[in-house]
Amino acid sequence: MPHDVVTQLKLALGASVTTDPAALDATREDRSGWRSATPPLAVVHAASVAQVRQVMRIAHETRTPVVPRGAGTGLAGGAIASPGAVVLDVSRMNRILEISEADELAVVEAGVLNGDLNAALAPLGVWFAPDPASRAISSIGGNIATNAGGLLCAKYGVTREAVLGLAVVLADGRLLRTGHRTVKGVTGYDLTALFTGSEGTLGVIVEATVRLRPIARGEVVTVAAVFSDVERAAAASAAVTAARIRPAVLELIDASGLARVAAYLGPAGIAGTPLEGIAPGETFLLAQSDAEGAGAEADAIAAVFESAGGRVSRSADAAAGERLLDIRRAMHPALAASGQVLIEDVAVPRSRLPEMFRAIDEIGRRHGIEIPTIAHAGDGNLHPNFVYSGDEVPTGVWAAADEMFRASVALGGTLTGEHGVGILKRRWLADELGVDSLELQRGIKELFDPTGILNPGVMFESSAFESTAR
Structure with a gap:
């Protein structure tokens, strides 16, 4: 019974378990705009691997659903309270356990923030490359669970490329270690890659060895x-890739988003930048080169932009470069200043970016909705945004999103480039994966979690093994 579960958890873990209404309520949402209909039974603030294992043993014995949660910065509803569940918060597991300069790796607990790890690494002349926009507040465990991306993926790869090994607590409380500390290692199935992007449905990530x-x-x-216009900008970004140029950053803001950023920053914020004096309908494309030969690479990028019709500015001044990046970073604060924001996430082959921007524009006009869009143009990942008022996403927004998801898949793309499936996108999963792949993935889920207690409802619609847990 639910109360017995909470009693067992409190007896085993003491003050790490809370049923305080405010603490329960805080786990009902993330940054996706989705809110759970009910609070969890309890929240466990685990501070060690041993505590995580104890939670999973009790949950396994009582068939109690468990929702693993880190910093709560997710954008797909993948770590929010579900009915009758216990939320397992690992944000207090935030120790950097080891940094090896010789092997160029670090071992960290799941709750370590990206920004904190890189602050510790900077004096040593090394860094952890995954760079989501939320890097200052997002945890490495959450990055791994969603296979997060960011501004630097086109050159440095998504999170999966930076993960060498994991420690994962399984549904029954067993501790599994995967991967290796070596540069190469191909023994057996790659379970490290399998857990990366599994969104807490196969196990609870508690530790990571990262490159x-x-x-x-x-x-x-x-x-x-x-x-x-945005299609010219998208074509220019695709031309950079076609020219075999790999800048560290290649970001695009459409006209609607750019207008909102300019209004948000105000005249003082855009003075001396390309946004000063922008005309309606104009769009912004930003590239940054960061290695030896950066000057020559930047010259080549500028030539591509100019040949595509862009008004180009170039700067080797660090402060000026940061001001330009601040324009990109201001996109979401600018949108949030005018309402609730549903931040979506689709990706298409880079050569088809102009077509996807055209599709978004047509969908917006058809539904009478403005869809400000920003893109990691270097890897074809777009973030269309829906701004709305009230507590719930309007049905018209979901109708437009439905068309947008289908358009991305039709162009050879995907429903999500970096945010994950979570709860928000599971209804479209079969459209992209197909029946056979979906059933195989359900089978993997059932193998690791036969009673369906790990993050039920995330990625997959309800199934026989999930309903057993409920």
């Missing part, structure tokens, strides 16, 4: 361009 990179010693050069 580090030397900090680039070359100059950093930033190139910005304003285009008359």
